[in-house]
Amino acid sequence: MKMEEQKVIFLKGRKSVLRPLNKETDLQSCLRWINDQDVIQYVSAYLPSSTQDEEEWFNNLQKRKEDIVLGIETLVGEFIGVTGLHNINWKDRTASHGVIVGEKKYWGRGYGTDANMVLLDYAFNTLNLRRIYSSVIAFNERSLQYHLTCGYQIEGVQRKQAYKKGKYWDVIFLGVFEEEWLLASGEYQKK
Template sequence: MLQGKNVTLRAIERDDLKTLHELTTHIESSILADGAWEPDSLAAMEKRFEKRLERDNKSWFGIHVDGRLVGDINLHSIDMRSRVSAFGVAIYAEEAQGQGYGREAIGLFLDWAFFIMNFERIWLTSWSTNQRAIRCYRALGFVDEGRQRRQLFVNGEYVDVILMGLLRDEWRAHNKG
């Protein structure tokens, strides 16, 4: 468990899946999370959870505020040899969006990924239309590393995908300031 001022990160448990499923059934929440929304069954989510349990790397955390699950954050596309991974984050609960919880969760998560798990680089992709997320990532020290033009079809239009990355030394320097 990782504890911040307002946010607690803890491993997703089987008991969290029903709440997480309910939170992710809204198309608006998925769009804010840079996800291509598709209906998903609780059974499908449970199957993904079981697959994650089989892996050695346990890196799927629930984001909790005042004891309530409001989102999730995780590593994926992990390369343990090079110590590089992508990450994804979403605040699904509408009332928790825009409150700074995502930013705090990312900070806790990056400390864990860089200084406990010893990753060298963390990267992400975001839709070019998700300016709120891009501003948050830049404020946390992520730098733009690339752009895939008109890569995804979202809500009736093609959007660019922005690739951003952060190195451990950059995160350390960012936090000293």
């Protein structure tokens, strides 16, 4: 049997695969990423995370019905990040989005965008969600562009909301509906 046939693949993009996390094989990478200041400067985490903290996070994943968390892999099977839909509200049909490409050498190489195009397809066309929302700290220009490329629109700004790197920064709020993602996805497919 070829390696490809043994791989767990939940969703597949042009250059990335999304699959369920596996505590045994993924915990160490997640622990490294969530303690890496280069990575967590962009997200809400700021306290040190221990192996026990990370184990608890993994153990709780299955229990949280309002969250869907997936690992991001390259097509050759390198685990490079985590993405997900959170706070899923089945009445309003909304969810928030969070993502960490933790392997820094993969930043800016199209993996985040590819994975998010696939995740949004799943959100709209499988889960029947209606609106996905997210927020970005103002200095995170790559993440802002990533969201815009995937069809998100800027919906508002909380001025000087987040304290990072010794300063208060604006936080930009974004949201995307299916028709906006479809337009973005059409452009992406042409590239």
